[in-house]
Amino acid sequence: MKKKVIIIGGGMAGLSAGCYLRMNGYETEIFEMHNVPGGVCTSWRKGDYMVDLCVHWLVGSGKANSFYNRWNELIDMGNIRFVDHEEYARVEDENxxxxxxxxxxxxxxxxxxxxxxxxxxxxxxxxxxxxxxxxxxxxxxxxxxxxxxxxxxxxxxxxxxxxxxxxxxxxxxxxxxxxxxxxxxxxxxxxxxxxxxxxxxxxxxxxxxxxxKTAGYPIGGSMRFALKVASRYRRLGGKIHFDSRVEKILTENGKATGIQLADGNRHLADYVISAADGYSTVYKMLDGRYNNPELQKAFENRPTFPSLVFVALGIGRAFEGEPHSLLFPLCTPLMVDPETTIKDLYLRIHHFDPTLAPEGKTLLSVMIETYNYPFWQKLHEEAPDQYRAEKQRIADSVVHALEHRLGDISAHLEMVDVATPATFIHYTNNWKGSFEGWLATPETGMQQIPRKLDGLENFYLCGQWVAVGGGLPTVLLSGRDVAQLICHEDGQPFVVTPPVEEGKHEKSKIIH
Ligand SMILES: Cc1cc2nc3c(=O)[nH]c(=O)nc-3n(C[C@H](O)[C@H](O)[C@H](O)COP(=O)(O)OP(=O)(O)OC[C@H]3O[C@@H](n4cnc5c(N)ncnc54)[C@H](O)[C@@H]3O)c2cc1C
Incomplete structure (x- = not known):
């Protein structure tokens, strides 16, 4: 009888692990605390606009990079239209x-x-x-x-x-x-x-x-891309439970045996994979009883990607001739929170993707980085009115700055949406509200963190908290690797079955 694997987290890493395990015949159940798949690879509808958070570029969008073959194992890449931008970004000064x-x-x-x-x-x-x-x-x-x-x-x-x-x-x-x-x-x-x-x-x-031309942007944006992987997972027969926050990982004699949800329900399995936030996996779901030295060291002093105050604006006009990615100086510095003041604004003009706004209109987004997640978290929990006021203040400042740089913004403003580090924590549980896990710095390098915890069998970690530097292809690979490791542990070959058009037979390939 095939074994059962429980996967915590339905972000791209969890979905990837689920797909590859299903290709190898494992029974899989993903438990995701949000009500949609994708994790931080997400978009959401607001009014007439689709706010896109994540994907700027997807490594492996073109055949020149072998990640293309990895993506093709999960989804039909030939069916996705990619935009290869002429400019990576435009950078301006005050003159x-x-x-x-x-x-x-x-x-x-x-x-x-x-x-x-x-x-x-x-x-x-x-x-x-x-x-x-x-x-x-x-x-x-x-x-x-x-x-x-x-x-x-x-x-x-x-x-x-x-x-x-x-x-x-x-x-x-x-x-x-x-x-x-x-x-x-x-x-x-x-x-x-x-x-x-x-x-x-x-x-x-x-x-x-x-x-x-192998790091393009997929038309349709982040959620549409994530849904393609989620849909493949379902077609492969995988189960996914939404609104299911995992509170504990159950263990017995040094082996992971299942999970306990926030509602108290328990689910048992032969293997447990956490593709969720690393810190809460180790210190909350496992109460800090298991770790590995590299991960522990990372939690103690490795830098993470910051969190974000993310401002999305729907503007009822076009922005012809403007670049899609722009870093420009503000007339006066903007105090974002008590520890963060910025002098430049990083703007995305999403006019390259017609699916995100009605014809003739444009989605704009601004990413403001901050490490001061405690400020936003505290405000969100203890002073909701002030929290809303702060979001409004930042949105107003952004609109003012864009008015100055691009002109004709306020008169066409149709939608405003502001996410803060508290939003990131609420929806993804990511440690410190980080948007991409561990930074790859000169000191840390790009070496991956071990996916097993000392003393705990039948358990693996995958995703951006072990795949240093984060990113969609990296976490895809991390999920694939963990599936491969489980097959190896069970002494069976690792098989990959790319998707095929309806009516045709899938062809499996044994990797080792
Ligand atoms: C603004 C932004 C821009 C980015 N740009 C790019 C880009 O251009 N190209 C690129 O390749 N990458 C980009 N990334 C990074 C990339 O999106 C991430 O590294 C990757 O999606 C992380 O996937 P993951 O599955 O490891 O983690 P996550 O997406 O965080 O998924 C983890 C999942 O676990 C769930 N979860 C957490 N705790 C629990 C629990 N207790 N119980 C149940 N479920 C739980 C969460 O809800 C979440 O769905 C960007 C990210 C952001 C935010």
Whole structure:
């Protein structure tokens, strides 16, 4: 008889683990505390607009990257229309100067040389690194734990030509690397390629994927994409329970045996996977009785991605000629909360996706980063009126700033929606309201965190709290790996069955 696996969390990692386990015949049940799948890969309807939170780019959107094959194991990638932006982002200063960060490395080089000729040497190094990294691929068919000597040698061989680049850039953050440029606007652009404290090699790899047109945006947005994976999971026969918050992971003699929900109901299984928030898994669901040294160290001092105050606006007009992604200076700094003041605003103009707004209208969104989740959480719990007032204050400030930069905003304002760190915690339970788990910094590197906890059998972790750096392809792989590890533990081959058109037979492929 096939064994049963309980998966905590119906985000992309949990859905991925569920799909692969179903392909291998396991009985699976996902318990998700929210009433929709997808976790932070989400969108929601507000008035006439679809507010899109998550996906900016999906690594593996094109065939040049082997993540394409991984996605294709879950969903039919040929059926998704991707947009490959010409610009990654546009960065402006207070004097009206701007730099266009083109996704094509050659155009990027031309633009940077034109705008910052004094930095020619470093610009050429930067764009050469991007071009060079565009041939790097990580074809990952096997979970790291199962890799034998031959697999490790192949991996090392694969990465060998890039070791020089990794050696040069891995230990530099975006903000440290930016100091190599003399031009202030270029320094600002490089600092903000991604999180300023993240290793610059991560940003270079992202630009390399975009150069290859393999990190596009899926039309329809985050929720539509997540629903495709959820629907595959259901077609494979997987069960998913919504509004089901897991409170405890049941254990017996050092083995996970099931879960207990907030309503007191218990469910038993042969294996339990937590694809939910890492901190609450270890310290609440398991009462801190099991851990592993790397994870414990991470909880003690590893930096996380920040949380967000996220402002979405529905504007009843078009924004022709404006870039889709813009970092521009505010006339006066904006105090977001007592520990956070910003001088620039990061705006997305979602005019590249017609499904998010009625014709002729546009969804705008602004991501404001903050680590001060306790402030928002406390306000939300203890002073709801003040919480609402603060959200309104920030929305008003954003509208004012956009009025100044783009003009004609207030008169066309049709929808306003503000999410705060308290919203992130409420809907996803993610530690500190972080939007993407652990940051990959020069100090931490990109090494993954072990997926097992010491002393606890029949239990695995997957998702962004073990897959360092987070991101959709990374958590997809993390779910796949855990399914593979379970198959291995049971001494059975790991089989992958890509989706097929209706009426045709699915073809399975044995991976090992
Ligand atoms: C604003 C934003 C932009 C992003 N942009 C990109 C991008 O462009 N490209 C990219 O690749 N990635 C991007 N990411 C990151 C990516 O979306 C995440 O890393 C990934 O979706 C995380 O998936 P996950 O399943 O590990 O975690 P989550 O999505 O957090 O899923 C965990 C699930 O567990 C559930 N849960 C938690 N606790 C419990 C419990 N006790 N009981 C039951 N259920 C529980 C939660 O409700 C949630 O559904 C972005 C994320 C954000 C927020």
């Amino acid at each position: 009206g100067n701007f730099i266009r960060l083109f996704t094509n490395a050659n155009r990027l080089e031309e633009e940077l040389l034109e705008k910052a000729p004094e930095d020619e040497v470093e610009i050429r190094r930067f764009t050469n690194a991007i071009r060079r990294l565009s041939t790097l691929d990580f074809p990952s068919e096997k979970a790291e734990e199962l890799a034998n000597l031959w697999d490790r040698m192949k991996m090392a061989w694969n990465i060998l030509p890039y070791m020089g680049l990794f050696g040069r850039y891995m230990r530099l953050s975006n903000k440290d690397y930016a100091q190599r440029f003399k031009n202030p606007l270029l320094r600002k652009a490089v600092t903000n390629l991604f999180e300023p404290d993240m290793t610059v090699i991560f940003s270079m790899m992202t630009l390399a994927w975009m150069h290859n």
